[in-house]
Amino acid sequence: MVDLRVQIGGGLELKNPVTTASGTFGFGQEFTDFIDLDELGGIFVKGLTLKLRQGNDYPRMAETASGMLNAVGLQNKGIDYFIETTYPDIKKYKTEIFPNINGSVVEDYIAVAEKVNEIEGINALELNISCPNVKEGGMAFGVSCPSAIAVTEAVRKAYDGVIIVKLSPNVTDITEIAKGVEGAGADAVSLVNTFLGMAIDYKTRKPVLSTITGGLSGPAIKPIALRMVWQVYNAVKIPVVGMGGIMNAEDAIEFMLAGSSAIQIGTANFIDPQISIKILKGIEDYCKDNNVSAVRDLIGALEV
Amino acid sequence: MKKVQDFKVLEYSWLNDENYILKLIADDEIPEIKPGNFAEIKVPDSADIFLRRPISVLDVNYEKKTISFYIKAIGKGTRKLGQLNIGQTVNIVYPLGNQFVVQDEKKVLIVGGGSGIAPFVLLGRELQSKDVDVTFLMGGRTKNDIFLTDEFSKYGKVEVTTEDGSRGEKGMVTHHSLFKSEFDFDKVYTCGPDPMMKAVAKIAESKGILCEASLENMMACGIGACLCCVTPTHDGNKVVCTEGPVFNTKELAW
Ligand SMILES: Cc1cc2nc3c(=O)[nH]c(=O)nc-3n(C[C@H](O)[C@H](O)[C@H](O)COP(=O)(O)OP(=O)(O)OC[C@H]3O[C@@H](n4cnc5c(N)ncnc54)[C@H](O)[C@@H]3O)c2cc1C
Ligand SMILES: Cc1cc2nc3c(=O)[nH]c(=O)nc-3n(C[C@H](O)[C@H](O)[C@H](O)COP(=O)(O)O)c2cc1C
Ligand code: FES
Numbered sequence: 001m002v003d004l005r006v007q008i009g010g011g012l013e014l015k016n017p018v019t020t021a022s023g024t025f026g027f028g029q030e031f032t033d034f035i036d037l038d039e040l041g042g043i044f045v046k047g048l049t050l051k052l053r054q055g056n057d058y059p060r061m062a063e064t065a066s067g068m069l070n071a072v073g074l075q076n077k078g079i080d081y082f083i084e085t086t087y088p089d090i091k092k093y094k095t096e097i098f099p100n101i102n103g104s105v106v107e108d109y110i111a112v113a114e115k116v117n118e119i120e121g122i123n124a125l126e127l128n129i130s131c132p133n134v135k136e137g138g139m140a141f142g143v144s145c146p147s148a149i150a151v152t153e154a155v156r157k158a159y160d161g162v163i164i165v166k167l168s169p170n171v172t173d174i175t176e177i178a179k180g181v182e183g184a185g186a187d188a189v190s191l192v193n194t195f196l197g198m199a200i201d202y203k204t205r206k207p208v209l210s211t212i213t214g215g216l217s218g219p220a221i222k223p224i225a226l227r228m229v230w231q232v233y234n235a236v237k238i239p240v241v242g243m244g245g246i247m248n249a250e251d252a253i254e255f256m257l258a259g260s261s262a263i264q265i266g267t268a269n270f271i272d273p274q275i276s277i278k279i280l281k282g283i284e285d286y287c288k289d290n291n292v293s294a295v296r297d298l299i300g301a302l303e304v
Numbered sequence: 305m306k307k308v309q310d311f312k313v314l315e316y317s318w319l320n321d322e323n324y325i326l327k328l329i330a331d332d333e334i335p336e337i338k339p340g341n342f343a344e345i346k347v348p349d350s351a352d353i354f355l356r357r358p359i360s361v362l363d364v365n366y367e368k369k370t371i372s373f374y375i376k377a378i379g380k381g382t383r384k385l386g387q388l389n390i391g392q393t394v395n396i397v398y399p400l401g402n403q404f405v406v407q408d409e410k411k412v413l414i415v416g417g418g419s420g421i422a423p424f425v426l427l428g429r430e431l432q433s434k435d436v437d438v439t440f441l442m443g444g445r446t447k448n449d450i451f452l453t454d455e456f457s458k459y460g461k462v463e464v465t466t467e468d469g470s471r472g473e474k475g476m477v478t479h480h481s482l483f484k485s486e487f488d489f490d491k492v493y494t495c496g497p498d499p500m501m502k503a504v505a506k507i508a509e510s511k512g513i514l515c516e517a518s519l520e521n522m523m524a525c526g527i528g529a530c531l532c533c534v535t536p537t538h539d540g541n542k543v544v545c546t547e548g549p550v551f552n553t554k555e556l557a558w
Contacts, residue, residue: 023530023531024525024529024530025529026527026528026529030525030527030528030529030546031527031529033305033306033307034306034307034308046531052540054540054541055531055534055541057536058521058522058533058534058535058536058541059522060522060531060532060533060534061522061523061524061530061532061533062522063353063354063355064354065352065354066351066354067354068354068355068524070524070530070532072530072531072532075531075534075541218354267524269525269529270355270356270524270525270526270529270530271346271354271355271356272308273308273397273525273527273529274308
């Protein structure tokens with residue numbers, strides 16, 4: 001038996017390191033025909049804001065070489081709807097549910113965090129300061145050190161549970177931001193969010209996305225994401241939750257070796273709605289085959 | 305219940321050089337499929353085709369465990385799906401989306417164009433089983449764009465319009481004479497190019513009858529997880545792959 005438990009900061013333990021990434025897994029309910037959600041280490045639900053958001057205009061996606069661009073723009077029904085309607089339905093699952101919180105101004109983040117603080121059964125939130133698809137706020141917080149620190153400090157005061165700050169890769173030095181939010185009270189960091197990208201239809205000479213630019217995800221970003229996880233792992237003491245183009249167990253293991261305490265599966269859920277569980281089984285098999293008795297022994301075990 | 309399932313290519317029927325029917329066969333049971341449902345098909349052996357492709361279910365045979373799709377080759381994925389080997393494995397996620405509503409209609413009109421005709425075989429069969437009087441109206445640029453009329457004629461009358469007049473009446477579907485004579489349909493179903501569906505919806509509205517349209521949209525997941533496939537409605541953005549693809553056109557803000 002492989003011990004699959006991992007610690008992801010603030011004393012929070014997951015039963016295994018496999019979780020699903022915000023915005024790629026809905027609220028979990030979309031996947032119940034395909035997998036048993038109870039088997040997952042955790043679910044990072046779709047980004048939540050204080051008020052309902054319609055998101056961006058269509059078209060919101062473009063397929064790219066080994067990946068996709070999205071410009072969803074945080075469409076969601078608002079934190080109150082989540083608390084009153086969605087969470088009561090999904091709290092029965094024996095997996096850690098992580099709200100992913102967003103705002104255009106610091107006050108919004110605080111208001112959402114205060115509401116999350118009141119939800120019984122929620123132990124942690126993911127503070128998203130890296131959404132590239134909203135006009136105001138979002139990624140703007142995550143690309144400058146002072147604003148990343150300010151929003152993390154503010155949410156730290158408003159929220160008693162575990163805070164995982166989700167970092168943007170669209171920065172010059174991601175380790176500076178990671179260290180900044182660590183100092184501001186983050187219990188863990190998750191990375192990466194999508195890379196700012198763009199698609200053009202040469203026939204019509206028009207941008208493909210309604211927002212012109214959007215966020216790139218999928219295997220196309222994996223080597224850069226892996227590099228950033230490795231750099232951040234070496235720069236901070238808090239746990240790192242890694243993601244970016246993980247398509248199979250091999251990718252997931254590489255992210256753990258680079259320093260991820262847990263991993264998130266994003267775009268791969270669109271290609272195979274059962275992939276998260278397959279990856280979990282794959283990690284377990286790898287441990288068995290290589291005499292790794294506890295999966296946590298893989299974290300940062302890169303031999304350099 | 306939605307399912308991820310492996311099928312094998314059983315046979316192709318080519319309607320012309322860019323339109324074909326792909327028939328697949330499975331080992332396992334096929335879940336119940338409703339008129340309007342679609343599948344997300346993984347294009348095999350294509351590293352450059354990352355996402356699945358949404359395609360309506362054309363027909364299904366539960367005993368023989370076969371399912372078929374009518375596909376128009378318009379890009380790399382739909383072309384590749386026409387070039388598989390017999391026996392090759394194809395993975396699909398299905399059945400997805402909502403369905404055309406069949407209540408207590410007596411006489412209905414089904415207007416289709418392009419690859420939008422696919423869902424109307426299952427719909428025609430369901431309507432026939434409920435003794436509904438069905439008229440199919442199929443439109444295209446030329447006679448080479450009109451397909452499956454033999455199949456549709458099993459379930460009702462078939463009318464055709466072509467822009468060049470090479471088959472049926474000349475003009476667009478909305479110019480067909482049935483809109484000019486006594487119009488006693490109590491519902492219109494439509495699927496095809498957006499401008500066609502909009503024009504059809506407008507006529508239905510002017511006649512004061514219900515119109516359901518099945519929308520085509522760019523999709524990533526097909527199961528409501530990514531929110532990429534929205535369409536604006538009078539009640540905000542709706543998710544086409546789960547709240548649609550079939551919508552009452554009165555809801556749509558298109
Ligand atoms: C619910 C639903 C049911 C469908 N049913 C059928 C069907 O029964 N038969 C059939 O032939 N097609 C159907 N389609 C359309 C089909 O999904 C697209 O033609 C297909 O995804 C194109 O893939 P491709 O790789 O060939 O094209 P690509 O190479 O990806 O693109 C070629 C061109 O087509 C455009 N395009 C791609 N996908 C779509 C789309 N979904 N809608 C509009 N434009 C698009 C692209 O922008 C590009 O300009 C359906 C779509 C939906 C959403
Ligand atoms: C369609 C889509 C929607 C997303 N929405 C969110 C979101 O609401 N909040 C968030 O923090 N990240 C969001 N992301 C980013 C993912 O959580 C993840 O960071 C990114 O996709 C990289 O991982 P991947 O390559 O495995 O997909 C979204 C990604 C996609 C593709
Ligand atoms: S395609 Fe993902 S929500 Fe519809």
